[in-house]
Amino acid sequence: MLKLSAENKDQLTRIATPNMTNEKRQAYWRRNLRYLFILLFIWFLVSYVFGIFLVEPLNQIRLGGFKLGFWFAQQGSIYVFVVLIFVYVRWMNKLDKEFDVDEI
Amino acid sequence: MSVLTWTIILVSITFALYIGIAIWSRAGSTKDFYVAGGGVSPLANGMATAADWMSAASFISMAGLISFMGYDGGVYLMGWTGGYVLLALLLAPYLRKFGKFTVPDFIGDRYYSNVARTVAVICAVIVSFTYVAGQMRGVGVVFSRFLEVDINTGVYIGMALVFVYAVLGGMKGITYTQVAQYCVLIFAYMVPAFFISMIMTGNIIPQFGFGDTINDGSGMYLLDKLDQLHTDLGFAEYTSGSKSMIDVFAITFALMVGTAGLPHVIVRFFTVPKVSDARKSAGYALLFIAVLYTMAPAIAAFARTNLINTVSEQPYAEMPQWFTSWEETELIKFNDKNGDGIIQYVANPEANELTIDADIMVLANPEIANLPNWVIALVAAGGLAAALSTAAGLLLVISAAISHDLIKKQINPDISDKAELWWARGGAVFAVIVAGYFGINPPGFVAATVALAFGLAASSFFPAIILGIFDKRMNREGAVAGMVVGILLMLFYMVKYKLQGFGGGTPDDWWLGISPEGFGTVAMVFNLVVAVVVSRMTAAPPEDVQELVEDIRIPQGAGDASAH
Numbered sequence: 165m166l167k168l169s170a171e172n173k174d175q176l177t178r179i180a181t182p183n184m185t186n187e188k189r190q191a192y193w194r195r196n197l198r199y200l201f202i203l204l205f206i207w208f209l210v211s212y213v214f215g216i217f218l219v220e221p222l223n224q225i226r227l228g229g230f231k232l233g234f235w236f237a238q239q240g241s242i243y244v245f246v247v248l249i250f251v252y253v254r255w256m257n258k259l260d261k262e263f264d265v266d267e268i
Numbered sequence: 269m270s271v272l273t274w275t276i277i278l279v280s281i282t283f284a285l286y287i288g289i290a291i292w293s294r295a296g297s298t299k300d301f302y303v304a305g306g307g308v309s310p311l312a313n314g315m316a317t318a319a320d321w322m323s324a325a326s327f328i329s330m331a332g333l334i335s336f337m338g339y340d341g342g343v344y345l346m347g348w349t350g351g352y353v354l355l356a357l358l359l360a361p362y363l364r365k366f367g368k369f370t371v372p373d374f375i376g377d378r379y380y381s382n383v384a385r386t387v388a389v390i391c392a393v394i395v396s397f398t399y400v401a402g403q404m405r406g407v408g409v410v411f412s413r414f415l416e417v418d419i420n421t422g423v424y425i426g427m428a429l430v431f432v433y434a435v436l437g438g439m440k441g442i443t444y445t446q447v448a449q450y451c452v453l454i455f456a457y458m459v460p461a462f463f464i465s466m467i468m469t470g471n472i473i474p475q476f477g478f479g480d481t482i483n484d485g486s487g488m489y490l491l492d493k494l495d496q497l498h499t500d501l502g503f504a505e506y507t508s509g510s511k512s513m514i515d516v517f518a519i520t521f522a523l524m525v526g527t528a529g530l531p532h533v534i535v536r537f538f539t540v541p542k543v544s545d546a547r548k549s550a551g552y553a554l555l556f557i558a559v560l561y562t563m564a565p566a567i568a569a570f571a572r573t574n575l576i577n578t579v580s581e582q583p584y585a586e587m588p589q590w591f592t593s594w595e596e597t598e599l600i601k602f603n604d605k606n607g608d609g610i611i612q613y614v615a616n617p618e619a620n621e622l623t624i625d626a627d628i629m630v631l632a633n634p635e636i637a638n639l640p641n642w643v644i645a646l647v648a649a650g651g652l653a654a655a656l657s658t659a660a661g662l663l664l665v666i667s668a669a670i671s672h673d674l675i676k677k678q679i680n681p682d683i684s685d686k687a688e689l690w691w692a693r694g695g696a697v698f699a700v701i702v703a704g705y706f707g708i709n710p711p712g713f714v715a716a717t718v719a720l721a722f723g724l725a726a727s728s729f730f731p732a733i734i735l736g737i738f739d740k741r742m743n744r745e746g747a748v749a750g751m752v753v754g755i756l757l758m759l760f761y762m763v764k765y766k767l768q769g770f771g772g773g774t775p776d777d778w779w780l781g782i783s784p785e786g787f788g789t790v791a792m793v794f795n796l797v798v799a800v801v802v803s804r805m806t807a808a809p810p811e812d813v814q815e816l817v818e819d820i821r822i823p824q825g826a827g828d829a830s831a832h
Contacts, residue, residue, distance in 0.1 A: 184822065193821055200357050207353045211346045216517050219339070223507070229479035229489030234507040237342030238334075238565040239475065242349045242558050249356045249551035256361075257544055265824040267542045 184265065192263045199255050203248050211241040274645035275414045282452050282649050283429060286656070289448055290433030290441040298685050301438030301692050302369040302668050308443055308539040314552025316443045317536045319450035319657040321348075321527075321553070322560060323399070324406025327453060327654035332629030335568035335575075338498075339509030342565075343516055347523025347722075349554060349561050354528040356550030360537040362737045364546035365820045369538060370665070371531040371729065372673040378736040379744040380813055382678055387751050389673045391728040392531045394755075396662045396669075397702065398721045403659040404707025407652060413597065413631065414648035423707040426656060427700055434660045434667075435696045442660045443539060449653040454559060456650025460634045460643050461563050464570045467637060478566035482573070494569055497576045502615035506572065518786030526722025526788055529730035532661040535668075543823035571629045574636050579622060580613045587611075590635035599625035659703065667695030720762050723788030727754035731795040739800075740817045746803025754795030761787045 184192075214222060219233035227235050260266035295301040308316070326348070334341030366374055372392060376385030404423050411422025433441045465477035469490060482490045494506045504510045511519075527533065536553075537546045579587070584602060594600045601623045602611060613622045631651070634644045671691035676683055683691070728751050735742040735750075763769035765777075765784045775783070782790060808814075 189818065189822065196821070203353070203357060207350065211350050211520065212517060215342060215346055216513060216520065227479070229481065229491050231491070231507050234339055234342075234491075235479070237339060238345055239478070239562055241346050242562050245349050245353050246551070246555050246558050248353055249547075249554055252357055253544075253547045253551055256547060260544065260823055265822050267544065267824060 184263075188263060192259065192265065195259055196256070199252065199259075203252055206244065207248055210236060210244045215241050269641060271414070271641045271644050272416065274642045275648050278642075278645045278649040279415070279652060282448075282653065285448055286429065286445045287432055289444045290437045293440045293444045294436045295438035295440045295689070298369075298672075298688050298692060300440045301689055302538075302664075302672065303535075304438075304440040304443045304539045306539060307541055310540055310545040310549035311552055312443065312447050313536060313540050313545075313549040315450040315556055316446035317533065317549065317553035318556035319446040319453065319653070320442075320536060320661040321533055321557060321658070322453065322654055323658035324403050324410075324651060324655035326560065326564075327457065328406060328410075328630050328651050329627050330630075331564040331567040331571065331633075332626035333568075334565050335572040335629050336626050337509065338504070338506040340511045340516065341568060342509075343511075343519040343523065345561055345565060347520045348527055349558060350520070351524040351527025352550060352554040352557070354524060355533065355537075356547060356554070358734055358737070359528055359534060360546045360550045361543045361823065362820045363534060363733070364537050364540065365543050365823060366816075367538070369535075369672055370668050371534050371733075372669060373677070374736065375729075375732055375747070376673070376677065378813065378816065379732075379747045380810060381744045381748065384732075384744060384748050384751075385673060385677060387748060388729070388732070389669045391724065391751065391755055392665055392669050395530065395721050395725050395728075396532065396665045397706070398724075400659050400662040400666075400699075400703045401706035401710065403655045403662070404703050405710050406655040407659070408707055409627075410631075410648055410651045410655070414645070420708050423704055426652075426659070426707070427704040430656060430660050430663065431697070431700050434663050434700065435693050438692065438696075439535075439539060439664055442657075442664060445660070446657045449657040450556060452653040453650040453657075454556070456646045456653070457560055457563065459646055460637070460639055461567050463639050463643065464574075464633065464637045465566065468570050468573070474563045474566035474570075478569055490569060490573065494573050494576075497573065497580075501576070501580065501613065504615075506569070512781050514781055515783050515786050518782045518789040520786075522726050522786050522788030522792070523722050525730045525792055526724075526726040529725035529728070529733070530722075531725075531729070532658075532665045534733075535665060536661075567630065567633065571633050571636070574633075575624070575629075576613065578636065579611050581610060583610050585609065588636075590632055594628055594632055597628075599628045663696055663699040663703065666699040667692050670695035670698070720758075720766070720784060720788075723758050723762070723785065723791065724755060726788035727758040727791030727795055731792055731799055735796070735799055737817065737820060739803075740814050741803060741808055742799065743803045743806055743809040745806040746799040746801075749802040750795040750799030753798045754791045757794055758788060758791040761791070 214233065215237035219237060222233035222236065223231035225232040299305055330344055333344065363374060368374060368377065372385050372388035375388035376382060404426060407426035408419040408422035411417050411425065412419040433445050461474045462472055465474040466472050468483055469477035469480040470483050471477035471480045478490065480490060481487055482493050486493065491507055498504065498506050537549065540546050540549050584604065591600060595602065603621050605621050611622055612619055614620050631647060634647055671688055675691050676688050731754065732747045732751050735747065760770065762784050765773050779790065
């Protein structure tokens with residue numbers, strides 16, 4: 165396996181994105197992954213857990229004319245999906261600014 | 269005015285609009301042709317993606333399917349929207365940063381291998397062709413029912429139209445016609461939905477009417493009423509469904525991951541100027557899709573209630589006009605088994621006298637609810653917009669696979685931009701002709717495989733792209749082995765249980781009780797595992813590729829989409 169020294173690597177990455185050190189780069193990526201984890205957890209919860217695995221017990225609860233589990237499977241999960249993407253857009257735009265990697 | 273006159277007027281106006289836009293936005297370079305010059309605004313791209321994505325199946329078939337599946341129909345609703353979350357969070361921004369023209373481009377460069385590129389091209393072409401054939405057929409069906417022409421003539425007209433704007437305009441022409449098509453199709457979907465919701469529940473917003481009380485004086489909630497009708501006739505409760513939980517899970521997951529892996533959807537995110545625009549336009553796309561997808565289950569429940577109330581235990585002689593006109597197309601069949609002249613529509617197949625094709629529910633819905641003629645015509649125009657926009661997006665993927673991934677990248681790298689553009693147009697012509705051929709002579713397997721196109725995309729592209737971004741250690745050997753294992757396993761399961769090859773089998777023999785529609789999930793897991801194991805046993809990818817991965821993770825400096 166080919167391995168470059170740490171400075172070498174840093175030099176190479178600096179060519180790609182000039183104002184970023186390796187540590188900063190790692191920090192940015194970790195924050196990104198944390199956001200993904202949180203959002204995908206909710207994504208899984210509303211669709212698979214509420215809409216499929218727990219649909220029977222949730223159907224005992226009513227939301228107006230809907231059984232709650234059924235509502236999650238056919239309405240609720242979709243609304244949450246839309247919100248999730250816009251939250252992601254917001255968080256990432258902020259993160260990009262904070263790390264000074266946003267595009268002009 | 270009659271339905272026919274209205275349909276001719278509306279269809280002509282919308283077609284003239286699409287052609288006008290195509291002429292105004294025709295492509296001058298390969299960059300225009302593949303990625304619309306890379307300058308599409310996120311909002312326009314969101315709309316175009318929504319139209320690109322919502323096919324004849326979403327517009328015409330989905331609400332009908334749900335109305336016969338009840339709760340189980342949620343697999344389509346969640347599966348075909350949840351995929352956008354994956355697309356927005358895990359794929360779109362990074363692929364935009366990568367900044368090339370096609371999905372095989374990414375696979376080929378990330379895995380530094382023309383073998384990987386070729387495998388990706390083959391997967392893209394298989395997925396796109398199975399899908400596009402169904403669209404052309406959809407165009408033919410709408411034409412034959414509403415304009416009273418032969419199905420084949422309908423397919424020819426559709427081919428001619430797609431030919432004009434896909435071949436001439438490329439991605440640029442397609443993008444702006446798709447924006448117009450989204451407006452047409454969503455308007456055509458909303459108008460009858462509002463009418464029916466108003467009539468049935470007194471609530472004009474279908475998403476709320478869905479959970480409101482029904483307007484028949486009983487004061488019952490619509491869904492409770494529907495459950496009761498179902499139970500009385502011996503069907504499973506509408507809100508409960510009948511598929512096993514593991515199968516519902518597997519199908520939903522395969523559809524989500526398949527959506528995120530469809531090349532004609534992914535490529536749309538190459539057309540926006542910046543990484544942040546790619547994220548935002550995925551949000552807009554899902555928002556625009558959600559408008560239709562949250563309305564569809566409401567329409568399904570309304571249509572189901574309406575249908576049962578209209579036909580069940582009613583004399584055949586008193587059926588309304590729409591019943592007879594759909595009977596002529598053989599999409600409704602009545603067989604008076606006990607000879608009493610009354611329609612028995614029940615779950616028990618021995619006693620049931622009525623069969624209804626799920627496809628007609630959306631198209632017949634305005635007639636069932638006695639809506640004005642112009643609304644019925646509008647639905648026809650909307651169905652055409654949905655089918656044509658998707659067909660065009662798919663044709664472009666096929667054409668780019670030929671001219672860019674095969675000719676430019678492998679056969680003749682020195683080809684001039686102008687010559688490549690001609691190849692791209694030629695590829696589009698070829699794709700239109702093949703698609704038209706399948707539309708006119710639909711092989712029996714097309715209907716069965718359209719849903720499976722998602723399984724194929726899930727089992728081939730999705731893991732290769734995800735690992736390419738999130739696993740720096742993933743190498744050529746791993747990715748190729750994974751894709752090959754994934755798609756072959758999926759094809760094997762499809763052929764075995766859908767086409768009865770390799771000894772065939774019944775639902776009792778399904779692995780873990782998972783249907784072929786849901787098997788993409790299993791095949792995808794195999795792909796992932798094989799890819800990871802093989803990559804850890806072989807050499808790490810070269811330094812410049814690892815750098816490429818580092819680079820696509822940071823939004824800055826995306827620049828234009830380029831051919832190098």
